[in-house]
Amino acid sequence: MPTEQQISGWGRFPKAQGQQHFYRSESELAALVAEHPHCIARGGGRAYGDSALAGVMLNSKHFNHVRAFDRDSGLITVEAGLILADLLAAFVPQGWIVPVTPGTQFVSIGGMVASDVHGKNHHVDGSFGQHIQSLRIMMADGSIQQCSATDNADLFHATIGGMGLTGIILTVSFRMLPIQSAWIRQETRRCDSLDAVMDEFEQSQHWKYTVAWIDCLSQGENLGRSVLFRGEHASRAELPMPLAERALAPKAKRKLNVPFNFPRGLLNRWTVSAFNEVYFRRAPEKRTDFVDYQSFFYPLDAIHNWNRIYGKKGFVQYQCVIPKAESREALQKLLGLIASAGEGSFLAVLKLFGPQDGLLSFPTEGYTLALDFPAKPSVFALLDRLDQVMLEHHGRIYLTKDARMSAHTLRQSYSELSHWQDIANLYDPKQRWQSEQSSRLGLRQSEPPKEAQNS
Amino acid sequence: MSQNQTALIIGAHSDMARAIANQLASEGYNLQLAARNAQARLARSATDLILRHQGEVNCLELDVAATDSHADFIEQLTPLPDVVVCVAGVMPDQQSAEQDYALAKLMIDTNYAGVVSLFEGLAPRMASRGTGCLVGISSVAGDRGRQKNYIYGSTKAALTTYLSGLRNRLASKGVHVITVKPGFVNTAMTEGMDLPEKLTAEASEVALDISKAIQKQRNIIYSKPIWRLVMLVIKHIPEFIFKKLDI
Numbered sequence: 036m037p038t039e040q041q042i043s044g045w046g047r048f049p050k051a052q053g054q055q056h057f058y059r060s061e062s063e064l065a066a067l068v069a070e071h072p073h074c075i076a077r078g079g080g081r082a083y084g085d086s087a088l089a090g091v092m093l094n095s096k097h098f099n100h101v102r103a104f105d106r107d108s109g110l111i112t113v114e115a116g117l118i119l120a121d122l123l124a125a126f127v128p129q130g131w132i133v134p135v136t137p138g139t140q141f142v143s144i145g146g147m148v149a150s151d152v153h154g155k156n157h158h159v160d161g162s163f164g165q166h167i168q169s170l171r172i173m174m175a176d177g178s179i180q181q182c183s184a185t186d187n188a189d190l191f192h193a194t195i196g197g198m199g200l201t202g203i204i205l206t207v208s209f210r211m212l213p214i215q216s217a218w219i220r221q222e223t224r225r226c227d228s229l230d231a232v233m234d235e236f237e238q239s240q241h242w243k244y245t246v247a248w249i250d251c252l253s254q255g256e257n258l259g260r261s262v263l264f265r266g267e268h269a270s271r272a273e274l275p276m277p278l279a280e281r282a283l284a285p286k287a288k289r290k291l292n293v294p295f296n297f298p299r300g301l302l303n304r305w306t307v308s309a310f311n312e313v314y315f316r317r318a319p320e321k322r323t324d325f326v327d328y329q330s331f332f333y334p335l336d337a338i339h340n341w342n343r344i345y346g347k348k349g350f351v352q353y354q355c356v357i358p359k360a361e362s363r364e365a366l367q368k369l370l371g372l373i374a375s376a377g378e379g380s381f382l383a384v385l386k387l388f389g390p391q392d393g394l395l396s397f398p399t400e401g402y403t404l405a406l407d408f409p410a411k412p413s414v415f416a417l418l419d420r421l422d423q424v425m426l427e428h429h430g431r432i433y434l435t436k437d438a439r440m441s442a443h444t445l446r447q448s449y450s451e452l453s454h455w456q457d458i459a460n461l462y463d464p465k466q467r468w469q470s471e472q473s474s475r476l477g478l479r480q481s482e483p484p485k486e487a488q489n490s
Numbered sequence: 491m492s493q494n495q496t497a498l499i500i501g502a503h504s505d506m507a508r509a510i511a512n513q514l515a516s517e518g519y520n521l522q523l524a525a526r527n528a529q530a531r532l533a534r535s536a537t538d539l540i541l542r543h544q545g546e547v548n549c550l551e552l553d554v555a556a557t558d559s560h561a562d563f564i565e566q567l568t569p570l571p572d573v574v575v576c577v578a579g580v581m582p583d584q585q586s587a588e589q590d591y592a593l594a595k596l597m598i599d600t601n602y603a604g605v606v607s608l609f610e611g612l613a614p615r616m617a618s619r620g621t622g623c624l625v626g627i628s629s630v631a632g633d634r635g636r637q638k639n640y641i642y643g644s645t646k647a648a649l650t651t652y653l654s655g656l657r658n659r660l661a662s663k664g665v666h667v668i669t670v671k672p673g674f675v676n677t678a679m680t681e682g683m684d685l686p687e688k689l690t691a692e693a694s695e696v697a698l699d700i701s702k703a704i705q706k707q708r709n710i711i712y713s714k715p716i717w718r719l720v721m722l723v724i725k726h727i728p729e730f731i732f733k734k735l736d737i
Contacts, residue, residue, distance in 0.1 A: 038682060040684075057678070100534050100535065101537070101538045101542055102534070103541070
């Protein structure tokens with residue numbers, strides 16, 4: 036019998052008490068589902084907040100087989116517990132990569148579906164959900180349902196981005212992308228202001244991958260100064276000689292580790308400003324080079340346990356998206372608030388999304404801003420002010436990053452929420468799937484939870 | 491890379507065996523996976539390994555505790571493997587094994603007697619070929635008997651001693667023998683136990699350690715390496731003190 040343990044998401048805030056159960060087959064999972072009235076699936080544990088925390092967590096790490104792969108079409112079927120890094124390690128050398136990847140490869144494929152993750156190519160290829168052909172799901176009554184865009188379509192769309200609250204994803208079938216090399220031709224551009232980087236994004240729509248690092252502490256005319264990265268998969272023919280020889284198998288890089296929790300206060304206005312100044316000045320005004328896919332997509336994965344730099348009390352990540360028409364004005368206000376509060380983070384990212392429909396999926400056409408902050412009262416007060424601006428400009432917050440938004444904020448920002456709830460209630464009338472996050476936000480309830488109503 | 495080499499994994503159904511199979515297949519080994527009820531229990535793993543690594547994978551029926559069947563099993567191996575990793579092992583609850591000798595005997599038969607029978611069958615064939623590597627998964631639990639799991643520990647102590655002698659015998663015949671002593675590993679065997687994070691390895695880490703040991707012809711490895719130090723201390727506690735401890 037598993038013991039109670041203290042457990043948290045990648046942000047190490049909040050911490051919860053719960054039991055983890057592991058399963059290796061569908062029949063083992065069915066027995067666990069029958070035994071526990073309330074539970075939630077847990078994969079790589081890379082959701083930042085409380086999305087995969089609950090009193091009972093069903094951990095998919097051993098349910099991770101590749102079941103089928105068609106080398107002509109690229110269609111692959113995998114068990115949901117498979118970690119993206121393991122999939123890439125096996126298939127990149129064979130000339131295949133995932134069509135959409137988040138910023139870490141330590142997520143599970145099931146988590147990529149439940150969060151409907153986006154990547155640097157969202158403006159071209161949409162989110163991961165748009166590449167899924169079909170899903171198999173264990174339902175609340177222990178039965179197994181297959182679904183796709185044409186077959187049980189409501190369940191399919193409610194599960195993509197559905198935070199694991201429609202059932203336990205068993206297998207995922209999606210199309211891999213053929214590649215000639217594991218290298219990315221990357222162009223780096225320094226942009227002196229928010230206006231400059233937004234103009235660059237507009238002009239980079241034909242690039243497959245775009246993303247910008249943004250200096251969230253600079254103020255005045257430097258507000259929003261950024262370094263923009265654009266990338267394309269390098270063809271074999273364009274690679275220079277030493278790289279071309281190992282086109283699909285770049286040498287593994289040495290990994291760094293953060294061996295212990297850094298003391299609180301190490302990251303402060305001055306150290307982060309200094310880091311940002313150096314990072315910005317070091318970036319070339321314009322340069323092209325070839326980088327391996329790991330360095331391009333997963334720069335932070337090279338530092339194991341980087342979440343320890345925020346200390347034992349953890350951190351929160353704030354990621355919102357603002358519709359395009361209102362982005363410029365809203366970003367000015369958001370960055371102004373963040374810079375004057377002086378609570379900046381190393382990792383601050385700006386990205387332009389393309390159009391997307393979804394029920395509970397995060398992306399929508401517009402700019403998304405992501406930053407992390409140490410978890411402490413002054414930060415929570417700042418984030419509440421950011422929420423106000425975000426709501427005034429019709430934005431929303433990414434559930435997978437969230438650990439603290441209010442139930443009201445959720446209801447004002449996710450316009451398809453009640454539609455999604457109707458589908459979830461149809462397939463799980465007893466509301467057996469529950470996470471700390473779904474309880475906190477009343478995700479499955481038409482009204483916000485009582486506490487939230489009083490505040 | 492080990493193109494065209496073959497590795498036999500005995501007790502191929504466990505988490506540890508899956509991790510070792512994945513590691514060796516990624517290096518180019520073709521695999522022979524042996525377990526009880528092999529076709530039913532190994533089919534999913536075999537497909538997974540073939541799709542990931544594009545090598546050959548064959549599933550073979552084998553009951554490690556049924557020593558009568560071993561001669562036939564070894565006879566039908568084609569080819570005779572270059573590397574054999576025996577992962578078979580069971581660890582029922584100590585108190586149950588104290589009360590029910592059948593459970594103690596199952597440990598003795600699987601963890602020790604079965605391995606002896608298989609390795610004794612394989613050793614002369616490898617010796618006459620003049621190459622080969624036999625890997626036995628023992629345990630730090632065999633380094634000293636503790637009240638919490640001394641029956642399991644004693645089967646591993648016997649295995650460690652056996653592997654030491656076999657290594658000595660085969661050293662001049664071109665066949666190498668490796669003793670692997672994992673500490674705590676996150677697998678089905680330890681699920682639900684409250685294990686200290688710094689002393690606990692993932693199965694994939696142990697698999698990588700084994701792969702390096704095969705390449706470098708190491709004799710005895712601990713995984714994680716810190717366990718060598720931990721067990722050095724535990725082995726040197728005087729018996730008159732040790733017998734009163736609850737560790």
